[in-house]
Amino acid sequence: MATPANPDHVGRQLAATPKAQLIDMLYQMLLGRRYEEKCAEMYALQKIGGFCHLYIGQEAVAIGAMSTLRPDDLVITAYREHVHALVKGCDPGRVMAELFGRRDGVSRGKGGSMHLFDREKGMLGGHGIVGGHIPLATGTAFAAKYQKQDTVTLCFFGEAAVNIGTFHESLNMAALWKLPVVYIVENNRFGMGTAIERSSAIYDVAQRACAYDMASETVDGMDVLAVRETIGRAVDLARRESLPTLIEARCYRFMGHSMSDPVHGHYRTKEEVEGQKQQDPIKQYFEYLTAAGLADQALLEELDRKARAVTEQAVQFAEASPEPSAGELYQDVYAEPYGPYTRSEQ
Amino acid sequence: MAVITYRDALNQALREELRRDPNVFLMGEEVGVYQGAYKVSKGLLQEFGPQRIVDTPITEEGFAGVGVGAAMAGLRPIIEMMTWNFSLVAIDQIVNGAAKMLYMSGGQFRIPIVFRGPGGAAHQLAAQHSQSLEAWYASVPGLKVVAPATPYDAKGLLKSAIRDDDPVIFMEGETLYGSKGEVPDEEYTVPIGVTDVKRPGTDATVVAWSKMVTVALKAAETLAADGISVEVIDPRTLRPLDEGPILESVRKTNRCVILEEGWPYAGVGAQIAFQLQQAAFGDLDAPIARVTGLDVPMPYAKNLEHMVMPSPARLIAAVRDVLYLD
Numbered sequence: 001m002a003t004p005a006n007p008d009h010v011g012r013q014l015a016a017t018p019k020a021q022l023i024d025m026l027y028q029m030l031l032g033r034r035y036e037e038k039c040a041e042m043y044a045l046q047k048i049g050g051f052c053h054l055y056i057g058q059e060a061v062a063i064g065a066m067s068t069l070r071p072d073d074l075v076i077t078a079y080r081e082h083v084h085a086l087v088k089g090c091d092p093g094r095v096m097a098e099l100f101g102r103r104d105g106v107s108r109g110k111g112g113s114m115h116l117f118d119r120e121k122g123m124l125g126g127h128g129i130v131g132g133h134i135p136l137a138t139g140t141a142f143a144a145k146y147q148k149q150d151t152v153t154l155c156f157f158g159e160a161a162v163n164i165g166t167f168h169e170s171l172n173m174a175a176l177w178k179l180p181v182v183y184i185v186e187n188n189r190f191g192m193g194t195a196i197e198r199s200s201a202i203y204d205v206a207q208r209a210c211a212y213d214m215a216s217e218t219v220d221g222m223d224v225l226a227v228r229e230t231i232g233r234a235v236d237l238a239r240r241e242s243l244p245t246l247i248e249a250r251c252y253r254f255m256g257h258s259m260s261d262p263v264h265g266h267y268r269t270k271e272e273v274e275g276q277k278q279q280d281p282i283k284q285y286f287e288y289l290t291a292a293g294l295a296d297q298a299l300l301e302e303l304d305r306k307a308r309a310v311t312e313q314a315v316q317f318a319e320a321s322p323e324p325s326a327g328e329l330y331q332d333v334y335a336e337p338y339g340p341y342t343r344s345e346q
Numbered sequence: 347m348a349v350i351t352y353r354d355a356l357n358q359a360l361r362e363e364l365r366r367d368p369n370v371f372l373m374g375e376e377v378g379v380y381q382g383a384y385k386v387s388k389g390l391l392q393e394f395g396p397q398r399i400v401d402t403p404i405t406e407e408g409f410a411g412v413g414v415g416a417a418m419a420g421l422r423p424i425i426e427m428m429t430w431n432f433s434l435v436a437i438d439q440i441v442n443g444a445a446k447m448l449y450m451s452g453g454q455f456r457i458p459i460v461f462r463g464p465g466g467a468a469h470q471l472a473a474q475h476s477q478s479l480e481a482w483y484a485s486v487p488g489l490k491v492v493a494p495a496t497p498y499d500a501k502g503l504l505k506s507a508i509r510d511d512d513p514v515i516f517m518e519g520e521t522l523y524g525s526k527g528e529v530p531d532e533e534y535t536v537p538i539g540v541t542d543v544k545r546p547g548t549d550a551t552v553v554a555w556s557k558m559v560t561v562a563l564k565a566a567e568t569l570a571a572d573g574i575s576v577e578v579i580d581p582r583t584l585r586p587l588d589e590g591p592i593l594e595s596v597r598k599t600n601r602c603v604i605l606e607e608g609w610p611y612a613g614v615g616a617q618i619a620f621q622l623q624q625a626a627f628g629d630l631d632a633p634i635a636r637v638t639g640l641d642v643p644m645p646y647a648k649n650l651e652h653m654v655m656p657s658p659a660r661l662i663a664a665v666r667d668v669l670y671l672d
Contacts, residue, residue, distance in 0.1 A: 109452070117454050132442055135411020139411060142415065142416050147421075166411065169408025173405065173409070332453035333488055334448070334488065334490075336511050339586055
């Protein structure tokens with residue numbers, strides 16, 4: 001799926017991006033990888049319950065895309081979002097505490113893996129109904145324009161979500177009203193176990209934007225610098241001209257749909273998955289940096305050690321965090337509570 | 347005090363709250379240039395402009411979600427459903443979005459939004475345009491559900507709903523828009539979650555809301571001529587339900603009929619009856635009765651539609667029944 005790297009865009013991005021940020025992007029990719037590996041382990045140990053969707057293989061999309069943002073920009077995404085939350089600045093310990101269902105979780109243990117929220121960091125969830133959050137992103141972009149702010153909303157979803165009505169309703173309104181939002185399709189080729197060829201009448205997802213006269217681009221989602229460059233253009237368009245863009249980032253998930261789905265299963269072969277793993281986005285990015293003399297094996301190992309340590313500390317933080325108290329059960333159902341919802345915390 | 351229509355009372359509430367808070371905006375189909383499918387938003391585009399009175403495509407789920415997203419970002423949207431029947435294509439945004447955001451974000455994202463529009467049957471609009479869906483929404487924790495019967499309540503409650511920090515389902519009565527009543531000249535609000543006595547009485551309690559209050563008052567008038575004194579209680583808000591005044595009334599009359607335009611199965615009246623038998627079992631001299639819309643999709647034919655709709659005659663029969671009069 002991944003196309004050969006374009007040396008031009010790599011050169012441009014390496015030249016235009018501060019070295020510290022380039023190295024930080026590598027670190028974030030490593031953190032995302034180690035964190036998700038740890039999540040798989042914690043799921044097997046039943047520390048994490050419910051549905052748990054891992055991001056391994058897709059790191060270049062979230063990290064490349066969010067590397068273009070300002071801190072006050074907003075991110076809203078679906079349920080494969082642990083790494084999005086980390087990259088948006090959520091504390092790794094509080095994210096892990098959320099996955100553990102603990103009180104210090106970013107959503108106080110009430111959201112879990114699929115509902116990570118952090119208002120201060122501009123992380124607006126974590127949504128579990130496919131396509132359900134696309135209108136929400138359209139709404140935050142509407143609000144930015146209404147309030148005459150130049151913040152941009154990034155909205156992530158899988159390629160399977162482009163077949164649901166909310167996608168079309170949202171793109172139509174965003175184009176009609178010229179809203180500052182970037183819709184990012186993380187096309188990992190499978191909606192659960194259904195390949196895109198079996199679910200979409202059009203293979204090129206980006207073409208869907210034509211129906212709404214919206215700017216669109218397709219990008220190699222395994223190449224973090226290609227993602228950064230492409231999303232950077234879209235973010236600029238949103239911020240400067242208040243115009244939306246649809247980006248299709250072609251990527252691949254190395255794990256099953258969720259923890260209850262084996263890595264290959266009935267819908268793809270082991271050979272296919274192993275072949276895709278040769279295009280590992282972290283490996284590719286490291287090679288770009290090495291070729292440019294910006295990183296070496298020692299640095300990679302140092303960053304990896306840090307990522308493992310931060311992940312380990314996150315687990316320890318989550319372990320130490322108490323479960324929510326029974327008194328919190330009725331809290332936050334209403335902002336202006338009544339009757340049973342006014343119970344004070346026990 | 348001026349006598350105005352229910353429609354104009356709602357219009358006044360919208361206008362006053364739009365003036366009061368620049369974060370309030372109205373969005374929906376035909377709310378602007380067309381001046382509202384039922385003219386509730388008449389004149390608002392002219393006063394507030396297209397940025398705040400936003401005409402949408404026919405895209406209910408989309409604009410319901412735009413409203414929820416805008417609320418997450420700090421605005422106070424009023425989302426008009428041309429009728430509540432159309433909300434069924436937007437229900438994911440209302441139930442999975444608006445109602446749950448505060449809870450599943452651990453208290454971080456309030457959704458101060460009002461979804462409003464007409465509900466219930468009008469005249470021969472048939473199965474898809476004649477539904478009373480309050481029981482659907484009232485069953486969802488995180489939502490508040492309001493269904494006013496009079497111009498006074500409509501204006502006062504809509505103002506409260508717009509100022510409320512939770513998502514409010516505001517159900518207007520489609521056939522009430524032209525009804526008239528007294529509305530104070532000075533500003534006022536009616537709090538959400540406060541039951542009102544619409545007619546005092548001593549022999550039997552009738553609980554009714556929205557346009558069923560009109561049916562109840564007509565029946566009460568007829569029964570009064572026979573020397574039967576009916577107390578008509580209007581909860582006005584179905585979630586949260588202010589149970590106190592209903593209980594107080596039932597403890598006085600010892601008999602209760604619950605009147606509801608919607609279907610009987612799992613209706614709001616079923617919930618109220620449950621709560622009453624829990625709290626006032628010993629005070630009841632007869633089983634609680636319910637008069638509801640009949641348990642069928644709404645037929646088009648006029649005679650069949652009349653059979654489905656709760657009428658003063660059916661209510662009178664039920665009241666006489668709980669009084670063991672026939």
